Amino acid sequence: MNCPKCDYDLKTTSYKDVEYEQCKNCGGLWFDALEAEELVEVKNAADIDTGDPKEGAKMNQKWEIHCPKCTNIRMMPVHDIQQPHIQLETCPQCHGTFFDAGEFKDFCEETFMDRIKDWFAKK
Ligand SMILES: [Zn+2]
Ligand SMILES: [Zn+2]
Numbered sequence: 001m002n003c004p005k006c007d008y009d010l011k012t013t014s015y016k017d018v019e020y021e022q023c024k025n026c027g028g029l030w031f032d033a034l035e036a037e038e039l040v041e042v043k044n045a046a047d048i049d050t051g052d053p054k055e056g057a058k059m060n061q062k063w064e065i066h067c068p069k070c071t072n073i074r075m076m077p078v079h080d081i082q083q084p085h086i087q088l089e090t091c092p093q094c095h096g097t098f099f100d101a102g103e104f105k106d107f108c109e110e111t112f113m114d115r116i117k118d119w120f121a122k123k
Contacts, residue, residue, distance in 0.1 A: 003028060004065040004075065004089070004098055015039065015048045026059045027051015027101030030068060036097055037120045046108035051101025059100045060087055067091035068098075080107070095120070 001010045001021060008025035018038045021030040029049060031039065039045045067073040075089040075098065086106055090097045099107075 001068040004068045005059045005062050016042045026055050029099040029104050031097050033095035046105045049105040053102025056101030069094050069096055
């Protein structure tokens with residue numbers, strides 16, 4: 001799979017047995033729907049967000065992207081209500097989610113965990 005933002009290879013990594021993909025170029029994180037759900041349960045999961053937030057902020061400008069998995073499906077930008085500066089992209093078909101570098105950490109720092117869990121539970 002290629003990064004939906006910069007087209008660089010996404011590398012499969014895992015943290016406490018939960019797999020996710022990280023772009024080695026822009027530092028963005030890709031989670032399949034179930035992976036994100038599992039990861040929010042893991043303590044210190046914010047540590048996986050090792051990318052440069054400055055690079056993430058740049059990549060955040062680019063939101064007209066296609067799902068790296070479904071390829072021809074356009075991802076939808078989603079804003080967090082409490083933290084509108086955070087914009088994620090989610091795929092309406094496979095429910096995978098892309099976090100730009102720094103965004104996942106930002107989420108974890110606020111008590112967003114429960115809300116993101118609700119989100120995925122609804123789908
Ligand atoms: Zn990238
Ligand atoms: Zn998809």
